[in-house]
Amino acid sequence: MAKQNTDDKNEAKNEPNNSSLQSFNFSLLPFNLSKTRYCLGLRCPKILWLDMHKSGEKDASAVNQARLDEGAKVGELARGYFGGYTLIPNTICFDEEAEEEQPENEADQLTIQLSIEEVAQFLEDTEKRIKRLKEKAYSRLKLSRTKRLLDEINSPMGRDLVGVNETFCEASFAAEDGFCSVDILRAVDDGSNVATYEIIEVKSATSLKPEHLDDMAYQYHILSASGRKVKKVSLLHINNQYERMGEIDLQKLFTLVDCTKEVLEKQKDLSANIKRIKEIAGTETEPDISIGKHCDSPYPCAYKQYCSAIKNQVTPPPNNQPPLVDSVKIKAFLETLSYPLYHLDFETFQEAVPSFNHQRPYQKIPFQYSLHIQQEEGAEPLHREYLAQAGTDPRREIAERLCAEIPKDACILAYFMPFEKGRISELAALFPNLAPHLMSIHDNIKDLITPFKTQAWNSPEQEGSASLKAVLPAMFPNESGLDYRNLDLIQNGGEAMEAFLSLPNLNPEEQQRTRAALLAYCRLDTLAMVKILDKLREEVKEKR
Numbered sequence: 001m002a003k004q005n006t007d008d009k010n011e012a013k014n015e016p017n018n019s020s021l022q023s024f025n026f027s028l029l030p031f032n033l034s035k036t037r038y039c040l041g042l043r044c045p046k047i048l049w050l051d052m053h054k055s056g057e058k059d060a061s062a063v064n065q066a067r068l069d070e071g072a073k074v075g076e077l078a079r080g081y082f083g084g085y086t087l088i089p090n091t092i093c094f095d096e097e098a099e100e101e102q103p104e105n106e107a108d109q110l111t112i113q114l115s116i117e118e119v120a121q122f123l124e125d126t127e128k129r130i131k132r133l134k135e136k137a138y139s140r141l142k143l144s145r146t147k148r149l150l151d152e153i154n155s156p157m158g159r160d161l162v163g164v165n166e167t168f169c170e171a172s173f174a175a176e177d178g179f180c181s182v183d184i185l186r187a188v189d190d191g192s193n194v195a196t197y198e199i200i201e202v203k204s205a206t207s208l209k210p211e212h213l214d215d216m217a218y219q220y221h222i223l224s225a226s227g228r229k230v231k232k233v234s235l236l237h238i239n240n241q242y243e244r245m246g247e248i249d250l251q252k253l254f255t256l257v258d259c260t261k262e263v264l265e266k267q268k269d270l271s272a273n274i275k276r277i278k279e280i281a282g283t284e285t286e287p288d289i290s291i292g293k294h295c296d297s298p299y300p301c302a303y304k305q306y307c308s309a310i311k312n313q314v315t316p317p318p319n320n321q322p323p324l325v326d327s328v329k330i331k332a333f334l335e336t337l338s339y340p341l342y343h344l345d346f347e348t349f350q351e352a353v354p355s356f357n358h359q360r361p362y363q364k365i366p367f368q369y370s371l372h373i374q375q376e377e378g379a380e381p382l383h384r385e386y387l388a389q390a391g392t393d394p395r396r397e398i399a400e401r402l403c404a405e406i407p408k409d410a411c412i413l414a415y416f417m418p419f420e421k422g423r424i425s426e427l428a429a430l431f432p433n434l435a436p437h438l439m440s441i442h443d444n445i446k447d448l449i450t451p452f453k454t455q456a457w458n459s460p461e462q463e464g465s466a467s468l469k470a471v472l473p474a475m476f477p478n479e480s481g482l483d484y485r486n487l488d489l490i491q492n493g494g495e496a497m498e499a500f501l502s503l504p505n506l507n508p509e510e511q512q513r514t515r516a517a518l519l520a521y522c523r524l525d526t527l528a529m530v531k532i533l534d535k536l537r538e539e540v541k542e543k544r
């Protein structure tokens with residue numbers, strides 16, 4: 001889960017002034033960099049081009065709001081890591097706004113000289129332009145406030161902070177047509193009489209990633225180009241070995257990594273990278289960049305649907321072959337099962353900042369299960385389910401309920417069993433008095449993914465995936481009751497987690513609807529397993 005970068009909202013000033021039309025149409029052509037844009041541009045400059053020219057193609061559902069919210073929460077918490085700090089705010093104070101510098105050139109002013117033909121275009125762009133103007137105002141405020149605060153450090157009349165550790169959050173800098181806000185900036189003592197700084201980038205990740213170095217390298221470049229002396233660059237990331245006990249301990253929740261050497265190493269490529277990104281993203285025609293690994297890493301690109309559709313126009317979809325069925329392998333798998341059979345599925349949530357004692361950052365905490373029980377082969381299943389109350393630690397109750405509902409010697413079926421086994425062994429470690437029963441459940445789990453992973457049943461409709469969400473529609477293309485798309489509110493595990501975590505913020509009616517949607521979603525997961533198993537048995541019978 002990446003932290004939401006605040007400079008997404010704070011673009012740099014200096015808009016190019018190519019023509020009278022472009023002087024107002026700066027949401028399209030003029031191009032400024034932020035640290036987020038720089039990192040996106042390194043990953044794929046086409047993202048920036050699409051942002052400017054075809055932002056309507058962005059798949060809003062690909063933007064993981066829970067991940068962004070969690071990142072913002074981590075960012076705020078990290079501010080206290082070094083003790084007291086000064087936050088550079090971006091809220092507007094009107095007295096202060098009146099003192100703002102006047103725009104430096106004509107391009108900073110909104111000049112409207114329109115012909116009738118240009119009006120339609122103008123209206124279309126108005127919303128974007130207002131948003132950008134607001135962002136520019138915020139950026140300018142942060143820049144001037146940062147300058148004022150940091151200038152005090154060296155001012156003979158000011159606080160004379162040279163050599164004194166002082167922490168600033170969201171300090172902002174602009175240079176060479178680029179802008180950045182630094183999560184945490186520390187004035188550090190390097191023995192000289194010039195103010196010297198350490199940049200600290202906060203991430204809700206649990207380790208240093210290559211893209212973090214690019215992010216920090218860009219910040220180092222902007223600060224240096226704006227005349228600030230940077231001595232050190234560090235990453236502050238989540239320590240997933242931390243286990244909460246009582247109040248959050250920031251020193252243990254976070255890990256500080258010195259990245260100065262790697263960041264300096266990257267400086268040699270930085271100007272060339274910026275030039276290349278600007279050239280590709282600034283072209284008139286859509287960059288010819290194909291779908292590839294970069295579209296999913298470090299997280300799925302919001303233009304993937306759009307770019308995949310373009311790709312599919314050239315590559316025809318696979319033809320409709322019947323599924324390949326290896327009845328010997330299927331039979332061998334079916335013989336590992338016994339009755340009564342318990343089809344089990346968990347839903348879990350994860351938090352960067354643990355809410356409960358004995359919870360680690362990003363630990364998968366089970367809050368819900370669905371259980372379909374078949375007493376004998378082909379029998380109508382009984383259904384059991386559990387959904388925790390939001391805001392409480394669900395682990396003890398879920399562990400007790402599992403032990404009450406699943407006998408020690410039962411045969412249990414999961415789809416991708418490492419997930420269910422992992423949660424059960426964590427519950428066993430947490431509750432030693434339930435451990436013998438929980439571990440017998442753990443040891444008796446069989447995995448329904450096996451026939452699909454081993455390609456004992458393989459349909460082109462699965463598109464190469466053995467996941468439940470790929471196998472189910474391939475087996476039952478016309479059964480609306482088995483179609484996740486027909487579910488209310490929640491259609492995948494990520495949405496289930498977001499919905500559960502959002503419960504405390506909903507009104508009673510919304511809570512009721514969301515809880516019903518959670519139950520329906522999890523129930524379909526285990527019903528799907530019952531149906532898939534039935535279908536596998538049919539396949540084997542037909543081939544006899």
Ligand code: SF4
Pocket residue numbers: 043044046047050289290291292294295301302303304305307308
């Ligand atoms: S989907 Fe892939 S190719 Fe298309 S813009 Fe995103 S990263 Fe680039």
